[in-house]
Amino acid sequence: MARWGMVIDLDRCTACQACVVACQVENNIPPASARTAERGRAIAWIRLVPFGKGEGGEHPSLRLIPVPCMHCEHPPCTKVCPVHATQVGDDGLVGQVYARCIGCRYCTTACPYTVRQFNWDRPAFPEPMEAGLSPDVSVRPRGVVEKCSFCHHRLQNAKDAARAAGRPIREGDYLPACVESCPPGAMAFGDFDDPRSTVSRLAESHRAFKLLEELGTHPKVIYLSKGEWGGES
Amino acid sequence: MKIERRRFVGLMLGATSGAAVGLSAGHLLSKTFATADSPYDPPGGIEEFRLSVCSLCPGGCGVRVRCIAGRPVKVDGNPRHPVSGGRLCPKGQASLQSLYHPDRIPGPMRRKGERGSLASFEKKTWEEAFVEIGGRLRSIREQGKPESAVLLRAGAMSLGSRAGSRFLSAFGSPNDVRLDRGDEAASIALRLTQGVKSAPVYDLPSTDYVLSLGSGFLEASGSPVASARAFGEFRQVRTGRRGKFVQVESRLSLTGAAADEWIAVHPGTEGIFALGIASVLVNEDLYDRDFIAEHAAGFESGPTPGSKPGLGLRALLERDFGLERVAAETGVSVNVILRVARELHAARASLVVGPRRGPLLPGSLFDHLAAQALNALVGNIDGEGGLLVAEETPIPAWPELSAKGPGAEGRKHSRLDGAGQNGGKLVDSDPEDLAGAILSKKPYPVEFLILHDADPLHSSAAPARFAKAIEGVPFTVSISAFPSDSALHADWILPEAHFLERWDLHTTPPGLSFPLASVSKPVLEHPLVDARSSAEIFLELAKRVGGEVASAFPASDPPSLIRHDMDGIFAAQRGAVMGTAFDEAWVRMMEGAGWWAPGYRTAEELWKGALEFGGWWDPFYDHEEWARVLRTPSGKFEFKADLLDGIAKERAQKLTAENGNATELSLVLFEPLSVAGGFGAELPFLPALLDPGHEERWESWAEIHPETAKIHGLRDKGWVRISSAGGSIVVRVVVTWRVVPEAVAIPAGLGKRGGGRWARDMGANPFKLLGAARDPLSGLPDFQGTRVRLEKAQGPETGPGAMAAWHGSDSGLSGLELQNTRNFRS
CATH class of the missing domain: 2.20.25.90 (ADC-like domains)
Known part of the structure; x- marks a missing residue:
């Protein structure tokens, strides 16, 4: 069984946010408005989190880190769900079953990366935007929690295609929308259980680090960066 | 009654908590879950x-x-x-x-009431549009004043853009004006130093060291994806090599955030910093002597072959750009200048990128010339990892226009904007002067204005002047997919088909070295609204005018026109159909050895291949082809030290005048990628992306240094009125160290009055602050020299931002999220 994960090279990332929009389009996220954005209710499954450094110091810098769901191996969110709406699936992906979710939001509180989001509003796609919806992903109703799925539907499609071709699934068959779109090629995706995969090789880099590793969540998103963020610190 | 599981559990939970905290809370909670189901169920299909x-x-x-x-x-x-x-x-x-935008212009619209509102327009048929517009054009031509027609355009190098230009010159007008001039200053610098008329190409993937003079090349370059891909390659850890990137600017942009080092300079001194580096290179003998000796002119003072005797670069640097002086003017320490100069020299290949900030913000010519001088000193002109010169796509010429008749007579008139060499200007287009000419009716009045994808009421340096000017034009046609600010002031709006609804041919975008032709056919068989491509519109207008205008096109419909151009590319006998990385390497290798191996034998095969794979290109680049890349009178790279000297003196005078007024700050404009070029706020996914460095979304803001904010009594998230000689705007305050104390930074791209439900009234337009001042020598609007005053304001003047009264009080999850995420590494 594969262990899907992502590596994001912050030295290559230009903070263009193509990943953010690619994800929103792929996953049928409704367009926000100024009002919802102002209230912090606009939904994005991956977003860029700023880390400023050296305010007033000699070498100030700004780091912008793309944060999707970490698909932790020990996710704090699944443990608190009272209705088993979120679980670790066979492929190691942390899934969310919208039909089971009761919207209690325990999981949004439990997630240390705050990547889980609650649907405060009914989804609305003003005519004719509905025509652009993808049939692969259900539109979430109001009152449920959603989050990055690593484009799980793409994994299903890739598995089907591989099965039809009578071969095992290969590297590159399955990429989430954000990884596919990334202009500078800062994101890599693959199977951490395969020692020859690109992500496995990158994860061995001295520049590699994980977010909030000390919590014991074992995130499957690994970052690469030189200097103060990476292994050199 | 059917009770769904979610509702049931919700009700139970509501009841439990209701019992605990009182019934009203339980009632609210259960109400939340009662209407939970989504009305959308997207259908599947092939x-x-x-x-x-x-x-x-x-x-x-x-x-x-x-x-x-x-x-x-x-x-x-x-x-x-x-x-x-x-x-x-x-x-x-x-x-x-x-x-799928709900506010796309649904079909041709004729204005019947007041300007500025879509309610004043009524829907018409295309035939009605062509009858009236064609009739109007014919009568202008019959009256013998075709020069009074003006085309103002912006956007991609598409078929529609070429068809528009062609239509206008065949009609008999020289007034083909471009609104977006992001590449203009860099092109002029290249024309002056290398004699080449095109935007510079930076060979980022092969370089080792990038010194960027305030460039926004990772946010809003001529081709953002190509730049980002090149940056990715530059950053790739190759064996023992990883490119270093240094950004010099007075406001830390997102491009700067991706750099290894940000060197903060006083506003507008990036070019002076570059000349400081140049003077270290010359003094310490770290420049490329071979290149200077063989391929450069104007390094030493005195007469040079082919040009007038004058000041040499060495003498200028020695006299005016000594280290101490540069350090004082830029605010950068001598040590940093020395270090950067030595790093630039020590790198195997190094590159200096000029200060183009975005599609609407070209940067000053002085800074671009300084960047050029540095590039020549480090000897990277046309070398691998250096500054290259683009090759044009070999598209065949369309039929020659008649040298006689009303068209030829009309074209002989001087341009209304006075641009181009005949007008004695370095710029190719001057829309602000066009607005002036429309208002003054000199040298001749404008009878007919076509706006193609151009929104001068929002995206020019003189929005107010254009608003007045457009009222003085008897007949204005806007070709636009959205109800832009300018379209709402036109007499006709002709909706342009979306790129997925039309045939098109795109040539090389600015900033890329290789010739290419991308062919696209409609993805949708029928447009979703009653729209047509601009190429179709111009072809039809040409037919309605008739005669030599109709015969100025080699074909009568867009696909045939594209086929004609592709046949010409076939005849050029080079390049290949777009292919895989292997194909690319193969074509490069073969052409390098003098062979042409295109993979197609006939024009028909090229056409089919182009449709199947996306188009044609030629990846081979021949380095150090001096006759092509150095086309100055001397055949050498010219330093133009006398021009640098002239501008420096002019700027010094201006600075002395400004220093008297210490309460004023320098205005720094930038273009976030999502709204660059004046388009983006229309699409609701984009206003959330303006700058991930802080929380401001869906509104404009001003970045102000903490010290400056204190002096002016401004607090973070409050409001500030920013005024200049040109006008004033009210925006949100962001107190941040990302900007130097002497400057205030504001994003351009918002502040529309049109543009559909999302863009309308979002934020403010900082172009309103620009005065009539011009960048010395280039004649471009002075986008970087405006001085502004700050004053505390109570709230925004218009728009959704007016909800700010409760900002911060009901931030729901966001406050928690931000707090959490900020503690990641603390």
Whole structure:
């Protein structure tokens, strides 16, 4: 069984946010408005989190880190769900079953990366935007929690295609929308259980680090960066 | 009654908590879950992938569109396309929102009431539009004043853009004016120093060291995806090598955030910093002596072959750009200048990138000339990892225009904007002077104005002047997909078909070295609204005018026109159909050895291949082809030290005058990628992306240094009125160390009064602050020299931002999220 994960090279990332929009389009996220954005209710499954450094110091810098769901191996969110709406699936992906979710939001509180989001509003796609919806992903109703799925539907499609071709699934068959779109090629995706995969090789880099590793969540998103963020610190 | 599981559990939970905290809370909670189900159930269907070219910016990315039952549902890069390489920027990703936008212009609209509101327009048929517009054009021509027609355009190098230019010159007018001039200052610098008329190409993937003089090349370059891909390659850890990137600017941009080092300089002194580096290189003998000796002129003072005797660069640097002086003027320490100069020299290949900030912000010519001088000193002109010169796509000329008749007579008139060499200006277009000429009716009045994709009421340096000017034009036609500010002031709005709804041919975007022609055919068989491509519109107008105007095109419909151009490319006998990385390497190798191995034998095969894979290109670049890249009178790279000297003196005078007024700050403008070029706020995924460095979304803001904020009594998230000699705007305050104390930074791209439900009244337009001042020598609007005053304001003047009364009080999850995320590494 594969262990899907992502590596994001912050030295290559230009903070263009193509990943953010690619994800929103792929996953049928409704367009926000100024009002919802102002209230912090606009939904994005991956977003860029700023880390400023050296305010007033000699070498100030700004780091912008793309944060999707970490698909932790020990996710704090699944443990608190009272209705088993979120679980670790066979492929190691942390899934969310919208039909089971009761919207209690325990999981949004439990997630240390705050990547889980609650649907405060009914989804609305003003005519004719509905025509652009993808049939692969259900539109979430109001009152449920959603989050990055690593484009799980793409994994299903890739598995089907591989099965039809009578071969095992290969590297590159399955990429989430954000990884596919990334202009500078800062994101890599693959199977951490395969020692020859690109992500496995990158994860061995001295520049590699994980977010909030000390919590014991074992995130499957690994970052690469030189200097103060990476292994050199 | 059917009770669904979610509702049941919700009710139970509501009841339990209701019992605990009181019934009203329980009632509220259960109400929340009662209406939970989604009304959307997207239907499935056959999946297909079709190719096209994104034209939301001039970048020209080849895209691959995923269609379900014929409906486009996702746009990604076309993996074979040399610009996008299978990648796409956020704007391209959001492009389906422009296709399915609820506020697209539904069909041709004729204004019957007041300007400025869509309610004043009524829907007409295309035939009615062509009868009236064609009739108007014919009568202008019959009266013998075709020069009074003006075309103001912006956007991609598309078929429609070429058809518009062609239509106008065949009609008999010289007034073909471009509104977006992001590449203009860099092009002029290249023309002065290398005699080449095109935007510079930076060979980022092969360089080792990048010194950027305030460039926004990672946010809003001519082709953002191509730049980002090049940056990715530059950053790739190759054996023992990883490019270093230093950004010099007075406001830490997102490009700067991606750099290894930010050198903060006083506003507008990036060029002086560059000349300081140049003076270290010359003093310490670290420059490329061979290149200077063989291929450069004007390094030493005195007469040079082919040009007038004058000041040499060495003498200028010694006299005016000594280290101490540069350090004092830029605010950068001598040590840093010395270190950067030595790093620049020590790198195997180093590159200095000029200060182009975005599609509307070209940067000052002085800074671009300084960047050019540095590039020549380090000897990277046309070398690998250096500064290259683009090759044009070998598109065949369209039929020659008649040298006689009303068309030829009309073209002989001087341009209304006085641009170009005949007008004695270095710029090719001067829309602000065009507005002036329209108002003054001199040298002749304007009878007919076509706005093609151009929104001068928002995106020019003189929005107010254009608003007045457009009222003085008897007849204005706007070709626009959206009710832009300018379209709402026109007499006719002709909706342009979306790029997924039309035939198109895109040539090389600015900033890329290789010639290319991307062919796209409609992804959707019928446009979703009653729209037509601009190429179709111009072809039809040409037919209605008739005679030599109609025969100025080699074909009468867009696909035949594209086929004609592709046949010409076949005849050029070079390049190949867009292919895989292996194909690319193969073509490069073969052409390098003097062979042509295109993989097609006939024009028909090229056409089929181009339609199937996205187009044609020629990846081979011949370095150090001096006759092509150095086309000055002397045949050498010219330093133009006398011009640098002249501008420096003019700027010094201005600075002395300004220093008297210490309460004023320098205005620094920038263009966030998602709204660059004046388009993007229309699409609701994009206003959330303006700058991930802080929380401001869906509104304009001013970045102000903490010290400056204190002096002016401004607090973070409060409001500030920013005023200049040109006008004033009210924006949100962001107190940040990302900007130096002497400057205030504001994003351009918002502040529209039109543009549909999302863009309307969002934020403010900082172009209103620009005065009539011009950048010395280039004659471009002075986008970087405006001085502004700050004053505390109570709230925004218009728009959704007016809800600010409760800002911060009901931030829901966001406050918690931000707090959490900020503690990641603390």
